[in-house]
Amino acid sequence: MFLVGLTGGIGSGKSTVADLFAARGVPVVDTDVIAHQITAPEGVAMPQIRQKFGPEFVAPDGSMDRARMRALVFSDESARKRLEAITHPLIRSETERASRAARGPYVIVVVPLLVESSTWKTRVDRVLAVDCSVETQIARVMRRNGFTREQVLAIIARQAAREARLAAADDVVVNDGASLESLASDVDTLHTQYVALAKAQETNPPG
Numbered sequence: 349m350f351l352v353g354l355t356g357g358i359g360s361g362k363s364t365v366a367d368l369f370a371a372r373g374v375p376v377v378d379t380d381v382i383a384h385q386i387t388a389p390e391g392v393a394m395p396q397i398r399q400k401f402g403p404e405f406v407a408p409d410g411s412m413d414r415a416r417m418r419a420l421v422f423s424d425e426s427a428r429k430r431l432e433a434i435t436h437p438l439i440r441s442e443t444e445r446a447s448r449a450a451r452g453p454y455v456i457v458v459v460p461l462l463v464e465s466s467t468w469k470t471r472v473d474r475v476l477a478v479d480c481s482v483e484t485q486i487a488r489v490m491r492r493n494g495f496t497r498e499q500v501l502a503i504i505a506r507q508a509a510r511e512a513r514l515a516a517a518d519d520v521v522v523n524d525g526a527s528l529e530s531l532a533s534d535v536d537t538l539h540t541q542y543v544a545l546a547k548a549q550e551t552n553p554p555g
């Protein structure tokens with residue numbers, strides 16, 4: 349299956365663009381959704397989280413105690429690494445499973461931190477970045493999440509710089525003051541291109 353990795357900074361418009369692809373019948377697999385699923389009650393990460401972090405990190409319903417875990421990994425870098433050592437491989441394998449099971453011309457995989465991860469870059473066939481200015485990101489996330497300017501800036505500081513993301517991208521959707529109509533027209537163009545690339549890969553598989 350031809351995989352298009354969709355990435356962008358917080359508030360850039362990843363979900364908005366992903367929804368436009370979904371409206372064209374393209375299956376969308378969102379790694380944030382999968383990250384949440386694996387730590388939900390009965391989630392595949394829960395046995396390891398219980399074992400490595402202790403039952404106090406498991407909520408009564410069997411899901412991860414998110415508030416407690418957030419507080420821990422915020423102040424303890426080694427704990428963050430231990431958590432990621434559990435979750436990252438499972439996110440990758442669950443994403444692959446969902447992509448294989450998907451039916452469509454190609455699959456959009458939403459990976460917020462794609463550029464930051466060497467593994468993800470090699471696992472997708474194409475990288476699509478949604479781009480906007482930092483000021484636009486700040487305004488959108490303050491409005492959407494009710495965060496302060498400083499909170500948004502702290503999140504942005506932990507993500508790849510705009511330039512690094514653009515350098516890694518094969519395609520870019522500019523979402524700065526763009527109307528939904530102009531975004532939709534960009535998505536139409538990309539969709540046609542991806543259908544053709546997916547067909548070419550099917551006729552001439554790599555390896």
Ligand code: ADP
Nearest residue numbers: 356357358359360361362363364488492526527
């Ligand atoms: P991301 O998934 O990258 O964090 P979203 O797609 O959720 O970003 O967009 C962030 C917020 O900005 C959402 O509330 C969304 O509705 C809004 N938004 C995104 N793009 C536009 C746009 N072109 N015009 C107006 N609002 C937008």
